[in-house]
Amino acid sequence: MTVSAGTLAGMKRIALLGATGSIGRQAIEVIDAHPELELVAATSGSQPIDGLAPLTQTGGDPTDLLDRTQPDVVLNAVVGFAGLAPTMWALEHGVTLALANKESLVAAGDLALDARRRGGGAIIPVDSEHSALFQCAKLGEPESLVLTASGGPFRGRRREELADVTPDDALAHPTWNMGPKITVDSATLANKGLEIIEAHFLFGVPYERIEVVIHPTSIVHGLVRFRDGAAIAHLGYPDMRVPISYALTYPDRAETPVPPLELRTLEFAEPDLDTFRLLALAREAGERGGTFPCAFNAANEVAVGAFLAGRIGFLDIAAAVEDVLERVDGAPARDLDELVEADRRARELVAVPA
Ligand SMILES: NC(=O)c1ccc[n+]([C@@H]2O[C@H](COP(=O)([O-])OP(=O)(O)OC[C@H]3O[C@@H](n4cnc5c(N)ncnc54)[C@H](OP(=O)(O)O)[C@@H]3O)[C@@H](O)[C@H]2O)c1
Numbered sequence: 180m181t182v183s184a185g186t187l188a189g190m191k192r193i194a195l196l197g198a199t200g201s202i203g204r205q206a207i208e209v210i211d212a213h214p215e216l217e218l219v220a221a222t223s224g225s226q227p228i229d230g231l232a233p234l235t236q237t238g239g240d241p242t243d244l245l246d247r248t249q250p251d252v253v254l255n256a257v258v259g260f261a262g263l264a265p266t267m268w269a270l271e272h273g274v275t276l277a278l279a280n281k282e283s284l285v286a287a288g289d290l291a292l293d294a295r296r297r298g299g300g301a302i303i304p305v306d307s308e309h310s311a312l313f314q315c316a317k318l319g320e321p322e323s324l325v326l327t328a329s330g331g332p333f334r335g336r337r338r339e340e341l342a343d344v345t346p347d348d349a350l351a352h353p354t355w356n357m358g359p360k361i362t363v364d365s366a367t368l369a370n371k372g373l374e375i376i377e378a379h380f381l382f383g384v385p386y387e388r389i390e391v392v393i394h395p396t397s398i399v400h401g402l403v404r405f406r407d408g409a410a411i412a413h414l415g416y417p418d419m420r421v422p423i424s425y426a427l428t429y430p431d432r433a434e435t436p437v438p439p440l441e442l443r444t445l446e447f448a449e450p451d452l453d454t455f456r457l458l459a460l461a462r463e464a465g466e467r468g469g470t471f472p473c474a475f476n477a478a479n480e481v482a483v484g485a486f487l488a489g490r491i492g493f494l495d496i497a498a499a500v501e502d503v504l505e506r507v508d509g510a511p512a513r514d515l516d517e518l519v520e521a522d523r524r525a526r527e528l529v530a531v532p533a
Pocket of ligand 1: 196197198199200201202203222223224225226227238239255256257258259261279280281282305306307355356357358359360361419
C-alpha cells in the first residue's frame with residue numbers, strides 16, 4: 180500500500196478550487212507558509228495552472244478530481260454559482276469545506292444544509308465577516324448577528340449621483356482588494372445582501388436578527404450578541420490572509436504576516452437602503468425563501484457581468500434583479516436539478532442587452 184503525504188501525522192491535504200483568483204492566490208501564499216498544509220489539487224475557470232498541484236483542472240466539473248484526490252479540506256474560492264458542485268461534493272462527503280464561494284450556499288441554502296447533515300462535515304467560512312462571526316459564536320448561542328460593511332466606493336452618495344458611474348469607479352474599493360464580481364457587489368451592497376443570507380444558513384439565525392451596519396474602515400468584521408447582554412466583536416486589519424489561514428489551519432490559529440492591530444476610533448452608520456437597493460432585495464429574497472435567493476444570485480451575476488462589460492449602467496443592476504424577483508415563482512428546489520433549473524430560468528429572465 181502506498182502511503183500518501185496526507186496520511187503523515189498533522190498534514191492537511193487541501194484542494195483549492197479557483198486557484199487563480201484573488202482568494203486562490205492568497206490561499207497559495209498561506210499554504211506555502213505552512214509545511215503542514217499540502218496543496219494536492221487545484222482548479223481554475225480558464226487560465227492554465229499546469230504544475231501548480233499534483234492534480235489540476237481548468238474548467239468543467241471538478242467533482243471527479245475531488246473523488247480522485249480525497250482531500251482533507253476543500254477551499255472553494257470559485258466565483259459565482261459555478262462553485263455549487265465543489266460545495267455540494269464537500270458537504271455530501273463530510274469533507275471540511277473552507278467556504279469563500281458564498282454564492283453556492285446562498286443559492287443552495289436548505290439543500291446544502293441537508294447535504295451537510297448527511298455528510299457530517301464542517302463548513303469553516305472564509306468570508307471575513309462570517310469567519311469573525313464563526314469565531315465569536317464559539318462563545319455561546321448567538322442571539323443576533325451584526326455584519327459590517329465598508330459601504331464601498333460610493334458610500335455617502337445619493338441614488339441620482341450613481342447613474343453615470345463606470346465599472347472603473349465601482350472597481351476602486353476603499354478597503355479590500357478583491358476579484359471584479361465581488362468588488363462590484365460591494366459597491367452595490369449586493370455582497371452584504373448575499374452575506375445576510377449566508378449568515379442565516381451558517382448560523383441558523385432568523386433574518387430579523389441579522390443586522391448590517393456601515394463601518395468604513397473594515398476593522399470590526401462581525402459582532403455576535405448573546406442573551407445575557409454581552410456582545411463579542413472580532414477586529415483586525417482587512418486582509419483576507421487572516422480568515423483564509425484560520426479556515427485552513429482550524430482549529431489551530433497560525434501565524435500570518437498581518438501586523439498587530441492598533442486601536443483607533445471606530446465609526447458605524449445605518450446603510451442607505453434606498454440608494455443601495457440590492458441590500459434590501461437580498462434580505463427580502465432570503466425571507467421569502469425557496470429559490471428566491473437562488474434567483475437573486477443568478478440575476479445579480481448576469482447583471483454585474485453586463486455592467487462590467489459596459490452594456491448597462493450601475494443602477495440597472497438593481498433594477499434587473501428586482502424585475503427577475505417579481506417574475507420568478509421562487510418555488511423550493513427539491514433537488515439539485517431543480518435548483519440548477521431555477522438558476523437557469525432566473526438568468527434567462529434578466530432583461531439586459533446581450
Ligand atoms: N476576494 C476576496 O477578498 C473575497 C472575500 C470574501 C469572499 N470572496 C468570495 O470568494 C469567491 C472568489 O472571489 P475572488 O475575488 O477570488 O474572485 P476572482 O478573483 O474573480 O477569482 C475567481 C476564481 O474562480 C475561477 N472561476 C471563474 N469562473 C469559473 C467557473 N465557471 N468554473 C470554475 N472556476 C471558475 C477563476 O478562474 P480563472 O482565473 O481561470 O477565470 C478564479 O480562479 C467569490 O465567491 C467571492 O464572493 C472573495
